[in-house]
Amino acid sequence: MKKGIPIGNLTSQIFANIYMNVFDQFIKHDLKVKYYARYTDDFIIVSEDKNYLEKLLLPIQLFLKEKxxxxxxxxxxxxxxxxxxxDFLGYVALPHHIALRTKTKKRxxxxxxxxxxxxxxxxxNEATLLATFQSYLGILSHANAYKLSQEIQNKFWFWLNE
Structure with missing residues (x-):
């Protein structure tokens, strides 16, 4: 059985924030993690210390399971x-740029x-199609994806006219 939080609608996102707030507090206040980000049920912790990250795994696993x-x-x-x-939320943040995950591009x-x-x-209708198209261009605007943006725009207009 699949487990997780369906993020297709706004109420799921709000519910995730309420439900996971106790986890956020645990990470920030109990474990004293400095660099942490979460969206619904996905999260990242960033540190220069590999041993520190490895030591966080067990307390995080136990907290998530028990609480x-x-x-x-x-x-x-x-x-x-x-x-x-x-790799987080469909993007890959690299030292000098942000790329879109390959799987995200294909999808x-x-x-x-x-x-x-x-x-x-x-x-x-046309409004729904254009809203989807604009949404994807918005996603691309958060990455270094000028060429991909041009490619998607070209394909969109090609598909529209075929």
């Missing part, structure tokens, strides 16, 4: 060097193509 009945996803826990990038193209098909089949 919130949650578990860390084994394949999503990683301790990496900064130059390898911090974006696939979803935009599907929205275009829905528009052409009159399942959605």
């Amino acid at each position: 919130l009945k949650l578990e860390l996803h084994p394949s999503k826990v990683s301790i990496r060097k900064y130059h390898q990038g911090i 974006m193209m696939w979803k935009l193509k599907n929205k275009m098909t829905d528009y052409k089949n009159k399942k959605i």
Whole structure:
């Protein structure tokens, strides 16, 4: 059975903030973590000290299990060097730029193509199609993705006119 928080609607995001607030307090006040960020059920902790990060794992796992009945996803826990990038919320933050995760790029193209098909089949209106398109351009604006932005715009207009 899949566990997690469905983030498709605003109430889920609000609920996640309320539910996970006790975890935020634990991280900041009990563990005294300096660099921590969380969105719904995804979080990162940044430190120059690998041993420090490794020592945080067990108390975090225990807190999540005992207090919130949650578990860390084994394949999503990683301790990496900064130059390898911090993978968080669809972006990879590298020392000198922010890139969009490859999986995010592919999903974006696939979803935009599907929205275009829905528009052409009159399942959605023009406003919905354009809102999706603008949303993706907004996502790209937070990364160093000028070429990708141009590519998506070119494909969008090509698909619209085919």
